[in-house]
Amino acid sequence: MTTITKTGTPAQVRTRRLLIVGLAGLLMGLVAFSILNAMTQPRRTTPVYDPPVLAGQQLWGYCSGGFYARRRDTIVLTSTGHCASEGTVAYDPDGMTVRGVFGPAARDATCPHPGHTCASSDINYLVVARDRIPWGHLNVVDLGSAGYRIIPPGTRPLACADIAIGDLVEIDGRNTYRSGTVTEKGENLHPEDGAYFPCMVAAGIQVGTGDSGGAVLVRGIPAGVTSRSFNGKLGFTPLAEGLAQLGLELCTTPDCGLVPPAADPAPSPGG
Secondary structure, eight states: OOOOOOOOOHHHHHHHHHHHHHHHHHHHHHHHHHHHHHHHSOOOOSOOOSSOOOTTSEEETTEEOOOEEEETTEEEEEEOTTTOOTTOEEEOTTSSSEEEEEOOOOOOSSOSSTTOEEOSSSOEEEEEOGGGOOTTOTTEEEOGGGOEEEOOTTOOOOOGGGOOTTOEEEEOGGGOOEEEEEEEEEEEEETTTTEEEEEEEEEEEEOOTTOTTOEEEETTEEEEEEEEEETTEEEEEEHHHHHHHHTOEEOOSTTTTSOOOOOOOOOOTTO
16 A cells, blocks of 8 residues: 655645754754854862852852951851841752851941941851862952952951042852942942941942842942942942951961961871
8 A cells, every 4th residue: 555645745845844954053053153152161270179269259149258267266257147047057069068057247326227237247157167168279369261360468358438439349149250440439328228338339340149149349349248239230339347357367367377287197007
């Protein structure tokens, strides 16, 4: 018996052929775009330490890490006050390894704006778990594809008055390096969350969810805390005032002036 296969009218056949050719072209275009994007996307060339340096990198949830600091003999990592409340536990991506516990956010004792909270900077800190402290690298900021930045001994964090319009700004929240320049500086009364900051600095850098709390360098110097988005552009509060309000000292040496705990001794043969 002869089987007759219906292939449609000539016009339908041509339409199907055009559709197949079009889909094939679209697929090839997507593959070419993916390859080109992979080739042109900046990649990090520096090693990742163990434990990793989280200053400048993704810290927890929608929070990024700022700078390592010390509170007396305790090593902390700054972040932002609007990102996590005091007592929140931060975990590694495995969901089990504890990175640390968030401490309090900076707050003024009084506030001249009724219904608002006032603070020198939008900053808090993570008390870093002892086994997650990157000893030997506490004066390092990891900017991903832009490399590690070493904070020289005795570096003074910038205050609001130290930052000027046109200064170079760098960030790496969400593990994506970006740079731009300072465009504005002034007070910020934030109606949505009831916060007031006497100094908010704006820069021409695109930001998004996950950048909050990340390290901000101005002229290569630790300068701020990623705090707000102004029409998609970076808003940050000054670092010096925030550290002072929380009683923190910026780490500017590899071990931040402390003595690292002794490494566990290697097991003896047969023991």
